[in-house]
Amino acid sequence: MIELKHVSKSYTAGVDALKDINLTINDGEIFGIIGQSGAGKSTLIRCINMLERPTSGEVIINGKDMTKLSTSELRAERRHIGMIFQHFNLLSSRTVYENIAFPLELYGTPKEEQKKKITDILELVGLTEYKDKYPSQLSGGQKQRVGIARAIVSDPDILLSDEATSALDPETVKSILNLLKDINRKLHITIIMITHQMEVIKSIADRVAIIEHGHIIEQSSVLDLFTSPKTETARNFIGSVSSNTLPEGLKNYHIHDERENADDHIMMRLSFRGDVANEPIIAKLARDYNLEVSILYGTVDFIQGVSFGKLIIDVSGSDSNITAAFNHLHSLPIESEVLGYVSGNI
């Protein structure tokens, strides 16, 4: 387990990059940290392996406070933490095999054991045929595979990923994320990923924290974040992969914020998870509350194998029935939001 307790980091220039960060990351999790440029992501991930020393607070990994270790103790603990980078950081004068061998050489691993480990890892990352190539002869995705192989060849418990997919094209991002997921499952390595791309979080993270101006402003499971975001920043990140704006066809309606006429319809958005998707919510609103309900638009997406959907519906009926129906909706694990009022027939 990794625990950050009241971690703050100020750079000498007077920049408070991290402010009272509290996080717990469980063994075997894929934990995402997302934030805009300058939010403090790199500083945070570098404080986990002490590439940056926090100004205050504790970083406890498997019971040991990393901030209290001597240089030699820290070197020993770092063996359990691998790291991958946006620009791969490979040694250009070494082959793929020699790049992966590098950490094992530093740790004095015997040559025969090195060979066995590297052969297995090359197989795992799909680069067996490329072992004698140099980094300049590889694509970006292949370079990152070498970076991943080098990071996990010394059997770490934790893999830190610093924007590891940011320099790659969308197809390659998918294949690298699949590889990371595979490694997480097969080798039970805890993965902490920092990114500014919500797609990355949505694809593979179990839980996520949002960092803004050095503060964690929201943290939850990825499914909870998508279905019930609490902050504007979270909604904006979600909007980048799952649009919350009205579909084109609905923009033609004159939607107003206030009710203008007694017979105005209400346009609303319902967001729900797969576990409630089977309930006849719409039928119930119509039947039990005597409302007219039309479905105007719907989408379904998947996170961690669970479906979550959005429906835009048009509701009309008497005030008392609408109030009772809204009370019923609020009792369900569904997010409901009034988008506005529409006059006349829809």
Ligand SMILES: Nc1ncnc2c1ncn2[C@@H]1O[C@H](COP(=O)(O)OP(=O)(O)OP(=O)(O)O)[C@@H](O)[C@H]1O
């Ligand atoms: N070595 C440093 N000295 C002084 N200030 C720094 C240093 N490194 C980072 N900062 C500042 O700390 C803040 C957080 O930077 P950090 O690199 O952690 O953010 P980030 O979220 O990773 O950004 P990006 O996505 O652009 O890499 C920024 O204001 C940055 O300018």
